[in-house]
Amino acid sequence: MKSKIKMERHESDMSLVSASLASEPGADCPLCPRLVSYRAANRQAYPAWFNAPVPGFGARDARLLVVGLAPGLKGANRTGRPFTGDFAGTLLYETLLRFGFAEGSYEARADDGLALRDCRIVNAVRCAPPANLPQPGEINTCNRFLMATLQEMARLEAVLALGVVAHGAVLKACGIPPARFRFRHGATYQLPDGLLLADSYHVSRYNTATGRLNGAMFAAVVEDIAARLTPRG
Numbered sequence: 366m367k368s369k370i371k372m373e374r375h376e377s378d379m380s381l382v383s384a385s386l387a388s389e390p391g392a393d394c395p396l397c398p399r400l401v402s403y404r405a406a407n408r409q410a411y412p413a414w415f416n417a418p419v420p421g422f423g424a425r426d427a428r429l430l431v432v433g434l435a436p437g438l439k440g441a442n443r444t445g446r447p448f449t450g451d452f453a454g455t456l457l458y459e460t461l462l463r464f465g466f467a468e469g470s471y472e473a474r475a476d477d478g479l480a481l482r483d484c485r486i487v488n489a490v491r492c493a494p495p496a497n498l499p500q501p502g503e504i505n506t507c508n509r510f511l512m513a514t515l516q517e518m519a520r521l522e523a524v525l526a527l528g529v530v531a532h533g534a535v536l537k538a539c540g541i542p543p544a545r546f547r548f549r550h551g552a553t554y555q556l557p558d559g560l561l562l563a564d565s566y567h568v569s570r571y572n573t574a575t576g577r578l579n580g581a582m583f584a585a586v587v588e589d590i591a592a593r594l595t596p597r598g
């Protein structure tokens with residue numbers, strides 16, 4: 366992905382502007398009919414909620430990108446910030462704070478003052494899906510925004526994929542066949558363009574409640590990424 370970024374930079378400032386715009390869908394993105402219907406129903410039922418594609422959180426010049434699955438209905442879809450408002454954010458943000466990828470404190474509100482440091486967070490699917498389950502066509506359709514996100518992050522060194530869907534979405538966005546790198550918790554892969562792809566089970570309540578993932582397991586993944594980033598000058 367880095368080589369693509371460099372090429373764009375050599376073209377014109379306009380290409381950077383358009384790449385930047387393309388990384389965030391509009392509030393009324395019409396591309397996934399089922400999710401658009403769900404969004405409309407939620408706007409009616411919960412008019413005070415965010416109820417729109419949830420934008421990325423964190424600076425575009427970060428070296429680490431965390432990729433999740435999709436906004437939770439009562440989490441990011443309610444608050445408008447990835448992993449904010451439901452259980453999954455607690456483990457994610459506590460771990461990012463512990464390893465210096467965030468500062469402040471996580472209080473499950475978009476206005477809690479938490480800031481990311483050298484880290485950005487997006488979801489593979491930007492709109493909340495019914496039952497937290499996006500369909501394959503929706504994952505594919507929304508991949509254009511993940512692709513644009515990767516392309517505009519000029520200093521990106523590592524991507525942390527939370528779960529198999531995020532792992533597959535990152536590969537697709539990078540134009541890599543899925544069979545080339547299999548999802549496995551704790552695995553790290555050097556992608557052809559030099560990007561480090563790290564896998565973790567998703568930080569969901571289900572995974573932690575069933576013991577598939579615990580805090581120590583997730584901390585080990587994030588600590589490993591932190592150790593592999595280029596030392597700051």
Ligand code: SF4
Pocket residue numbers: 390394395396397400401418490491492503506507
């Ligand atoms: S999931 Fe992505 S592509 Fe589909 S409607 Fe939402 S923003 Fe658009």
